[in-house]
Amino acid sequence: MADKEYFMINSIVKLIRLLEVLVTRKGFDLAELTHRLGYPKTTVQRMLLTLKSQGYVRQNEINKQYSATIQLFQLGHRVLENNDLFTTAQPIIEGLSRQTGESVFVLVRNHLDVVVSAKATGSYSLRQDEQIGYRYKSYNSASGRTILANLSQSERRRLFRGHRMKPNTANSPTTYSQLKPRFEDIQRQGYAVEHEEYTLGTSCVAAPIFDYTGSVQASVTITGPTVRIKPKVSDLIPKVKKASDRISTRLGFENNL
Secondary structure, X not given: OHXXXXXXXXXXXXHHHHHHHHOOOOOEOHHHHHHHHOOOHHHHHHHHHHHHHOOOEEEOOOOOOEXXXXXXXHHHHHHHHOOHHHHHXXXXXXXXXXXXXXXXXXXXXXXXXXXXXXXXXXXXXXXXXXXXXXXXXXXXXXXXXXXXXXXXXXXXXXXXXXXXXXXXXXXXXXXXXHHHHHHHHHHHHOOEEEEOOOOOOEEEEEEEEEXXXXXXXXXXXXXXXXXXXXXXXXXXXXXXXXHHHHHHHHOXXXXXX
C-alpha cells in the first residue's frame, strides 16, 4: 500500500471521484456532492469551478445544480477511436447486426460491471439500444457472465468476496453458488444465453473476446426482445461465436485447441 500511495496525488484522486459521481445523474447541488464525497465544501466548490472553467462541468442558472458536460463524452469517444478493441470490433458487429437484424454490443468488464464500448443498432423498430458507456452488473446477463466465466476461479472469488448481489428481475441469480455451474457450462460451450435476467422481455446471446495473451477482454452480444430472440437462439449461437472469434483473431489471439 505504501508503494501505491507514494506516487498518488490526492487532489487528482478527489477530482476523479467527483467526476464519477457527477456522471451518474443529470444534476447535483453543492451540498449533496459535499455529503456524498465527504470532502470539505470549499474543496468541492473549487473543484467544480475549475472543471467549469475548463468546460467539463456546467451549472444550471435556475436550480444552481452542477452537471457534467458533453465534453467528457467527447474525451471518452476519442479514447474509443484509438482503442484496438473498438476499431477492430466495430465493422464486425455492424456486419453481424445486418445479418441478424438485431442490436449487437461489445462490452468490457470494469470490476463487477460491464460497460458498453461499441454497438451496432438493429433494424427492427422494437430493439435494444443501450448507449456507449452504459454499465450494469455483469452477473445478471449473458454478456457479463461470458466474461466472468473465462476468468480464473481465484479472480472470480476475489471479485465476489463480500459483494451483495443485486438481482435485476425475479429470474436473476442471487448467490454466487448459483453462478458457479453456469460459469463451467459457458467456458465449456464458448457462449452464454440469457432470457429476462437482465431486463424483463429481453434476451441475449454472447461469446467472449480474447486478446493476444489469451486473456478475456470483452464479449460480443446479440440482444433483442425475448419473443424474437428465443425461437432463433440455435441460429444466433454460431453467428455470435464466429464474430467473437474474428475479433479475437484480429487482436492476436491464437486458439490452439
